[in-house]
Amino acid sequence: MNKSLSPFDVLGLGFMTFAFFLGAGNIIFPPLAGFLAGENITSAMSGFLLTAVGLPLVTLIAAALAGGGLPTMGRYLPTGVVTVMATAIFIIIGPAFAAPRTGLVAYEMGLKPFLQDPSQFTLTLFTIGFFGLVLLLSLNQGQLLDAIGKVLTPILLLLLIGLAIAVFISPQGTQPEVNEAYMAQPFVKGFIEGYNTMDTFAALMFGMLILDVLRQKGVTDKRAQSRYLMIAALIAAAGLGFVYVSLFILGGTSLGVVESANNGGEIISAYVLSLFGAPGLWILAAIVSLACITTAVGLVSACADYFHRLTGKGSYRVWVVINALACMLVANVGLNTLITVSIPVLVAFYPVAVALVLATYLRPLMRAPVFAFRLTLAVALVFGLIDGMQAAGLNMSAFHLLPMFDIGMAWVLPTCVAVAIGLGMPAPRQQVTA
Known part of the structure; x- marks a missing residue:
């Protein structure tokens, strides 16, 4: 009860x-x-x-x-x-x-x-x-x-x-x-x-x-x-x-x-x-x-x-x-060093968590949720890693044309595009078995 x-x-x-x-x-x-x-x-x-x-x-x-x-x-x-x-x-x-x-x-x-x-x-x-x-x-x-x-x-x-x-x-x-x-x-x-x-x-x-x-x-x-x-x-x-x-x-x-x-x-x-x-x-x-x-x-x-x-x-x-x-x-390592080291890791992986939350909210609109979830999180991870490596001080200038790359948020637009593609994907056809 x-x-x-x-x-x-x-x-x-x-x-x-x-x-x-x-x-x-x-x-x-x-x-x-x-x-x-x-x-x-x-x-x-x-x-x-x-x-x-x-x-x-x-x-x-x-x-x-x-x-x-x-x-x-x-x-x-x-x-x-x-x-x-x-x-x-x-x-x-x-x-x-x-x-x-x-x-x-x-x-x-x-x-x-x-x-x-x-x-x-x-x-x-x-x-x-x-x-x-x-x-x-x-x-x-x-x-x-x-x-x-x-x-x-x-x-x-x-x-x-x-x-x-x-x-x-x-x-x-x-x-x-x-x-x-x-x-x-x-x-x-x-x-x-x-x-x-x-x-x-x-x-x-x-x-x-x-x-x-x-x-x-x-x-x-x-x-x-x-x-x-x-x-x-x-x-x-x-x-x-x-x-x-x-x-x-x-x-x-x-x-x-x-x-x-x-x-x-x-x-x-x-x-x-x-x-x-x-x-x-x-x-x-x-x-x-x-x-x-x-x-x-x-x-x-x-x-x-x-x-x-x-x-x-x-x-x-x-x-x-x-x-x-x-x-x-x-x-x-000390508090200041620990915080400094943690920032690139968090910058890299926070987008994945955000993408999962976003996909969860949009799930009712998805006709192919398996494809949409996997694409969205994969794109968020790839571009989050780019932001994370930049935050770590690595030379990532090859990606400078990405929107918002210079402010550490290159993941935003690609993830939104991935979400749009996922929403537009038709439902998978049911396999017909004899």
């Missing part, structure tokens, strides 16, 4: 979805973008919100329409391709980028502000301790850690709300000059910076998790599931939008609080110190560090479980050890 959720349950589902996306690592990108954008902050912020809030929102809605996440959205693709996509997503949000970033954000905001002379040695010691703790918690994950996570996310949100109110009421600095990177195309620069949240990739997986939660609550009707998932997505998007806009404004009013910054963690720490003094900085450090630990445990555990099920080799605990060690090694 299908059950209906009360308004309180729906609100809880929305906040749960918001908590899925609000990783402590995500809060470091808007302040730096706001600081560098200067007077172009509105344009840069609009581009950032489109990819950091808009794309995850429409991805969750697409998952709702399809009745699930990546497996159902990719049902017109070869099974092997879907497996490769899922594996790539888990590597990106796991040991390659997102999970090591949690340790680096904890270091930047939880320890570095209190060090007189931070060095590579202190970073190495911290990452060993941080991911050693993550390893132990992942091996023995239980209700205590889950409860801590449920408490920390609201506390972090309340802290960010308090910080946002303080920024609006009592800005601590002035607007910086426009950085060269945000001079010519601030909207596009902000759009690509939004890739760093990796939330569109995550949304492809979260759709399945939210639907599982709804089934556990007795919501079995598919239309009801889709409706509740859409509402939860809207609540999460509203929360993320509020947090990101506030942090953009924080960064855009921080000249004088900081004269220069390499990452957003430095800006937030300096701003909190200016607003609330040392006690505020200690509170921020504690909350962000604990939130990073719970996020890291969730990512390491999810990746270990996925690779254990995928390969059928080694126990869950073996994969936890492998993932935790990989995170520790990657984290030692």
Whole structure:
């Protein structure tokens, strides 16, 4: 028998979805973008919100329409391709980028502000301790850690709300000059910076998790599931939008609080110190560090479980050890280097996720969905790789005639053409057998 959720349950589902996306690592990108954008902050912020809030929102809605996440959205693709996509997503949000970033954000905001002379040695010691703790918690994950996570996310949100109110009421600095990177195309620069949240990739997986939660609550009707998932997505998007806009404004009013910054963690720490003094900085450090630990445990555990099920080799605990060690090694490159390395990868593969979402929305108009899906994603991948290689600094001048190549979005027009071809393709003829 299908059950209906009360308004309180729906609100809880929305906040749960918001908590899925609000990783402590995500809060470091808007302040730096706001600081560098200067007077172009509105344009840069609009581009950032489109990819950091808009794309995850429409991805969750697409998952709702399809009745699930990546497996159902990719049902017109070869099974092997879907497996490769899922594996790539888990590597990106796991040991390659997102999970090591949690340790680096904890270091930047939880320890570095209190060090007189931070060095590579202190970073190495911290990452060993941080991911050693993550390893132990992942091996023995239980209700205590889950409860801590449920408490920390609201506390972090309340802290960010308090910080946002303080920024609006009592800005601590002035607007910086426009950085060269945000001079010519601030909207596009902000759009690509939004890739760093990796939330569109995550949304492809979260759709399945939210639907599982709804089934556990007795919501079995598919239309009801889709409706509740859409509402939860809207609540999460509203929360993320509020947090990101506030942090953009924080960064855009921080000249004088900081004269220069390499990452957003430095800006937030300096701003909190200016607003609330040392006690505020200690509170921020504690909350962000604990939130990073719970996020890291969730990512390491999810990746270990996925690779254990995928390969059928080694126990869950073996994969936890492998993932935790990989995170520790990657984290030692430092936050700035990790972000720099991640950008070409995200520029290359984000178009594929966008193409999958677009194809999912247009599925009712397709007469040959298998052909349309495969063509669209293949074109998005090829031209996304071109953009990614350009972002990595390789000489890709041979492709300079492509529209929007110079701004890192050469994939857009070819993907739209592929979509048009897919929509125009007639339905395949049924084979007649004797």
